[in-house]
Amino acid sequence: MLKFSEFLEQTHEVPQDCIRDYVKWVQIYQQRLKCSLVVSGEEALAAAPFLEWLATKYEKKLVVQARHAIQLFWYYRKTYASGGQNPAKRVEPTETPGDSVLLEQLRNLMRLEHLSLRTEKTYLAWAVRFLAFAGQRPRSGPTPENFKCFLAHLAVDRKVAAATQKQAFNALLYLFRRILNIPIEGLECVARARTGKRLPVILTVEEVKKILGCMQGTDQLMATIIYGGGLRLEECLSLRIKDVDFGRNCLSIRHGKGNKDRETVLADNLVDRLSMHLEGIRRLYDKDRREGVPGVWLPGALGEKYAGAATECGWFWVFPSEKLSIDPRTTTVRRYHVYPSSFQRAFKMAVARSGVVKQATVHTLRHSFATHLIEKGYDIRTIQELLGHSDVSTTMIYTHVATRNKLGVTSPADSL
Secondary structure (H helix, E strand, O other), rough: OOHHHHHHHHHOOOHHHHHHHHHHHHEEEEEEEEOOOOOOHHHHHHOOOHHHHHOOOHHHHHHHHHHHHHHHHHHHHOOOOOOOOOOOOOOOOOOHHHHHHHHHHHHHHHOOOOOOHHHHHHHHHHHHHHOOOOOOOOOOOOOHHHHHHHHHHHHHOOOOOOHHHHHHHHHHHHHHHHOOOOOOHHHOOOOOOOOOOOOOOOOOOOHHHHHOHHHHHHHHHHHHHHHHHHHHHHHHHOEEEHHOOOOEEEEOOOOOOOOOOEEEEOOHHHHHHHHHHHHHHHHHHHHHHOOOOOOOOOOOOOHHHHOHHHHHHHOOOOOHEHHHHEEEOOOOEEEOOOOOHHHHHHHHHHHHHOOOOOOHHHHHHHHHHHHHHOOOOOHHHHHHHHOOOOOOHHHHHHHHHHHHHHOOOOOOHHHO
């Protein structure tokens, strides 16, 4: 039988010098349970009453450590206490015939609720991984116990990032609530992936110029638009011709993150280049109409409500792909926008050629846009609206990486 202390050593979830403290918290927890009316079953692992009692006697950081110890103990007891399994074992996702009906129901519901294709793929992938994990456990199947064990497995064995565990949690919660109609409780015992504060990578104006100078054509235009308006990659690729307003020098972002619309700026020095680009796109649009290519994809049920909208010029992509592709939902052969990976690959090559050593991605241009506006003295609320953040605290992170904030604070070392 694998001891709890050995489990902590093998998983490397806590520092070696803290293992004794974690074991101590579990011992106190078990002693407390013996004095409680709750003595067995799933309820015996509930951590909330114990932590509430602990908060009256110890300072906050010790209560946090105790909570983590109880979460790991819960997973240890459910998974390794009797079987002595290898904590490093990885469950490979495989879809069995018995899972097909459940996955098909999940897919149909997401399409009925008009979830994005990316969300659909992500949720289905997590569902397949979870069903494979649950199928190898004694009580196989999608049970609340296996739900919590899978989340702990991601944090303890797989050591995924906190954002990855949260993504899995949202996907499986959707599965349990909307398809299986099974309530999930007792999540305070689930081991959480470690979170930390990370500052975004920021490029200087000179570094942005170097990278853009190593790009050309449509790739350079897209990168400049993203930097000039703080767009996300998908928001740039999803632009329609009707979303460009040359009269007001702005871009309308439709169905952005969180299914929200907003407006952002279009740089003055991009107006002529973008106008010439759209003239070439208009010729491609006319070519598709002459050849009878089906209209572009439309969000929601617009394609059914307005039958001719898909073939209207205003709905055509600002950055269409050179080749036709198959719509994965309807199997219709139509023209889609530029594929994200092709543009990301071009940007990565430009970064390498420019000599910039920072780990810059396309999204770094959005971070740089916000930071450079802060350095110019624009107020945080305006930047929040341009970026489309729901909470201003998300925008505030850029104040930590700005070279000079609005107060003009400089390092005391500058006077040496």
